[in-house]
Amino acid sequence: MNVGIDLIHFSTSDYYLGLDVFAEEKNIDVDKFYIGIGQEKMSIAPPDEDVVSLAAKAAAPILEQIDKDSITAILFATESGVDQSKSAGVFLHGLLNLSSRCRVVEFKHACYSGAAALQMATMMVRANPKEKVLVIAADIAKYDVDTSGEATQGCGAVAMLITESPRIIAIEPGSGYHTEDVMDFWRPNQRKTALVDGKYSTKVYLHSLKQAWQHFTEETGKTFSDINHFCYHIPFTKMAEKAHQTLAKVAGVKLTDEEFQAQTLPSQVYNRIVGNSYSASLFVGFCSLLDNLKENLSERRISFFSYGSGCVAEFFTGLMQPGYEKVLMTTSHTRQIEQREPLTYAQYLAFYHEVEDDVENIEFEVNNKGPYRLAGIRDHKRYYQAV
Numbered sequence: 001m002n003v004g005i006d007l008i009h010f011s012t013s014d015y016y017l018g019l020d021v022f023a024e025e026k027n028i029d030v031d032k033f034y035i036g037i038g039q040e041k042m043s044i045a046p047p048d049e050d051v052v053s054l055a056a057k058a059a060a061p062i063l064e065q066i067d068k069d070s071i072t073a074i075l076f077a078t079e080s081g082v083d084q085s086k087s088a089g090v091f092l093h094g095l096l097n098l099s100s101r102c103r104v105v106e107f108k109h110a111c112y113s114g115a116a117a118l119q120m121a122t123m124m125v126r127a128n129p130k131e132k133v134l135v136i137a138a139d140i141a142k143y144d145v146d147t148s149g150e151a152t153q154g155c156g157a158v159a160m161l162i163t164e165s166p167r168i169i170a171i172e173p174g175s176g177y178h179t180e181d182v183m184d185f186w187r188p189n190q191r192k193t194a195l196v197d198g199k200y201s202t203k204v205y206l207h208s209l210k211q212a213w214q215h216f217t218e219e220t221g222k223t224f225s226d227i228n229h230f231c232y233h234i235p236f237t238k239m240a241e242k243a244h245q246t247l248a249k250v251a252g253v254k255l256t257d258e259e260f261q262a263q264t265l266p267s268q269v270y271n272r273i274v275g276n277s278y279s280a281s282l283f284v285g286f287c288s289l290l291d292n293l294k295e296n297l298s299e300r301r302i303s304f305f306s307y308g309s310g311c312v313a314e315f316f317t318g319l320m321q322p323g324y325e326k327v328l329m330t331t332s333h334t335r336q337i338e339q340r341e342p343l344t345y346a347q348y349l350a351f352y353h354e355v356e357d358d359v360e361n362i363e364f365e366v367n368n369k370g371p372y373r374l375a376g377i378r379d380h381k382r383y384y385q386a387v
Contacts, residue, residue: 001165003125004122004318005318006165007065008159010280010287012340013045013046016043016273016341016342017041018040019042038238039272042275043274043277047354049367051082051157052088052092053372058138070132071134072102073103073124074089074102075105075120075135076089077117077135077136079187080138080140081106081108087105091382091384092136109310110310111233111309112310112312114279115316117136121133125163133163137277142192149194153275156280160283174216176212176217177312180208180311182310184201185310186309205243212315224253227301228263228300229264229266229301231289232307233308234271234276270337290324290328291334296325297324298323301318302317372386
């Protein structure tokens, strides 16, 4: 039985900060960002946007195409959780008015949790083919002002419908994984922003890739040449390039520049202009591959490498299904990106400092132009609006 992604759609915020504007403000050569880390823009969430509203915007177009009461579970992956107890998925469940005959749980392990939720969903469907699982990966990447991580901020959410006989990609059994207790990136409960050791994190990422790949080849018998295109977790696009260079070297494969770009470049297009979206970034990359690779992918094998700081990593593959292009939502993706409004650095700072979601009561000014928004907090209870 084939199980995998039947529909996929991603969302991002209505605003962005150009790294040219950022570089001018910081008096830094813009090529440090354009070339050095491979980033051009970062989507910036206004105060009335959080992972729940982003997730609703990502999921709604999928639900419009199916009987939404058929959803049996929501697996919500995020490290930008809105409550220490209540799942962000339950807020989403109410906002989208889904059936009460549904289970909801939140997944957390840094940027790895989206892959964990996808794998759990595939297992649920294999155990019971009647299941239709909505997987959400949504995050807002936020760092302290004037730190090295500030230029790698971003936000986004990806919604995936996991079913039997999927129309887009069938996730193949067997994967390679690696866990190691490290402190390369972390966010204590009392902090709104993460702490990161960037250089160390890059080393751990690449080490985890090597270990996960070795385990993957042992478990599946597959080789580098069995894979047509590669998707990586992308905190910044240069990281994906380093990852692919490392993997090719470990696998003993020499690639021409043309082969290297064909295997990885299409998956980097969106992340370059959206920025980091933590648990969602791997799947934003997959959407980017689907939308930007002009040749047909039917029956080709795609690999996914998910890395979560802390750290957990996994390498797995899927087979593209014939006719997948008929159900892609490319137009929605490109429209969202193109319709974003540019921010000045001062406007970005105003958004950055206005977010106060740890207070007892607050009403948020309307900046979010999407169909769902965080309207405010009353007695420490979040409430949302659907347009």
